Amino acid sequence: xxxxxxxxxxxxxxxxxxxxxxxxxxxxxxxxxxxxxxxxxxxxxxxxxxxxxxxxxxxxxxxxxxxxxxxxxxxxxxxxxxxxxxxxxxxxxxxxxxxxxxxxxxxx
Amino acid sequence: xxxxxxxxxxxxxxxxxxxxxxxxxxxxxxxxxxxxxxxxxxxxxxxxxxxxxxxxxxxxxxxxxxxxxxxxxxxxxxxxxxxxxxxxxxxxxxxxxxxxxxxxxxxxxxxxx
Numbered sequence: 001x002x003x004x005x006x007x008x009x010x011x012x013x014x015x016x017x018x019x020x021x022x023x024x025x026x027x028x029x030x031x032x033x034x035x036x037x038x039x040x041x042x043x044x045x046x047x048x049x050x051x052x053x054x055x056x057x058x059x060x061x062x063x064x065x066x067x068x069x070x071x072x073x074x075x076x077x078x079x080x081x082x083x084x085x086x087x088x089x090x091x092x093x094x095x096x097x098x099x100x101x102x103x104x105x106x107x108x
Numbered sequence: 109x110x111x112x113x114x115x116x117x118x119x120x121x122x123x124x125x126x127x128x129x130x131x132x133x134x135x136x137x138x139x140x141x142x143x144x145x146x147x148x149x150x151x152x153x154x155x156x157x158x159x160x161x162x163x164x165x166x167x168x169x170x171x172x173x174x175x176x177x178x179x180x181x182x183x184x185x186x187x188x189x190x191x192x193x194x195x196x197x198x199x200x201x202x203x204x205x206x207x208x209x210x211x212x213x214x215x216x217x218x219x220x221x
Contacts (some may be wrong), residue, residue, distance in 0.1 A: 004150075031207060041145075041196055043212040086151070092206045093139065094163060098151040 002027050002090055006099035013077050014107055021072040021102045023087035030091050032063050034072050037084040037101070046072070046085075077106045111135045114199050114213035122221050123189060129216045131182040131199030139205040140182040142174060145196040145215070157182060158205040189220045 003026035013019055023034075034046040047054050047061040049070065054061050058078075063070040070089075074081055084103050090096040113132045121127050133140065142154040154168045157176040171193075173185040182199055196215045202208040 033210060035210075035212075040214060041198075041217070042214040043198065043200075043210075045209045045211060048209040088151075088210075093141070093202050093208065093210060094153070094156045094158075094205045096153065096210070100150050 001095075002029065002097045004087060004089055004097050004099040006085075006087060006102050008102060009100070010103045010105075012105045012107065015077055015079060017077050017106075019074045019077060019104065021074075021085050021087075021104075023070045023072075023089070023099055025068040025070075025089050028065065028068065029089035031093065031096060032070055032087065032089040033096070034061055034070070035086045035088070036081075037086065039083060043086065074104075077104075079106045079108055082106045110213075111211050112199055112201055112213035114197075114216050116216060117214065118217045118219075120219045120221065121186070121189065123191070125189075126185070126187040128186065129184040129197055129199075129218075131184075131213055133180055133182075133199075133201045133211075135201055135211060136179075137201040137203050137211070138179065139202045139208075140176060141200040141202075141210070142182065142184050143198040143200060143212075145198060147195075151198070155184075156205055163205055186218070189218075191220050194218055194220045 005024045035043040051065040060073045084101040088098040144152045155174040175183040198215045199213040200210045
């Protein structure tokens with residue numbers, strides 16, 4: 001199956017800083033999603049982005065399908081951005097593989 | 109009302125108990141999923157239902173038994189579990205199993221004693 005590698009595994013930033021999270025895939029995918037898991041355990045879907053660039057407020061994502069990676073950008077970080085960010089990729093939702101996540105801690 | 113609701117949020121059970129986890133969705137989606145999240149491991153897909161028919165079963169032990177009685181409800185029946193089954197169990201939905209964003213519930217934290 002597809003291997004999904006996320007980096008960095010941990011990131012600690014001051015409030016207001018910007019960050020870039022990366023997701024690499026071992027093979028091509030037609031389904032790529034980014035999630036934020038809050039401290040209570042719920043995963044919130046941030047982007048469905050098999051290719052191209054999308055933006056939603058302070059968050060944006062870019063997927064370069066031909067090079068098998070995706071980037072999540074967080075600008076002007078807030079403490080509520082803390083949590084674990086997961087990417088997942090595959091062919092269809094029934095074949096989606098999740099990465100091990102990036103734990104982001106935003107310090108006031 | 110949240111899109112995907114899971115109950116109970118927390119469950120403690122003995123190895124000989126029988127319990128069930130419930131997932132209810134109000135999004136009108138056709139596909140529903142059970143995922144398992146254990147410490148230090150990626151999310152693992154357990155079961156997929158599309159239009160109330162099971163389409164995926166990723167070699168999950170028979171002590172986990174899913175049920176999808178209608179398009180809005182999904183259950184995970186648990187019996188004779190092991191301590192290593194302690195984990196966060198997450199329900200998710202999407203418009204179809206082939207594509208589309210996954211929407212997750214808040215999860216059910218299971219502890220097996």
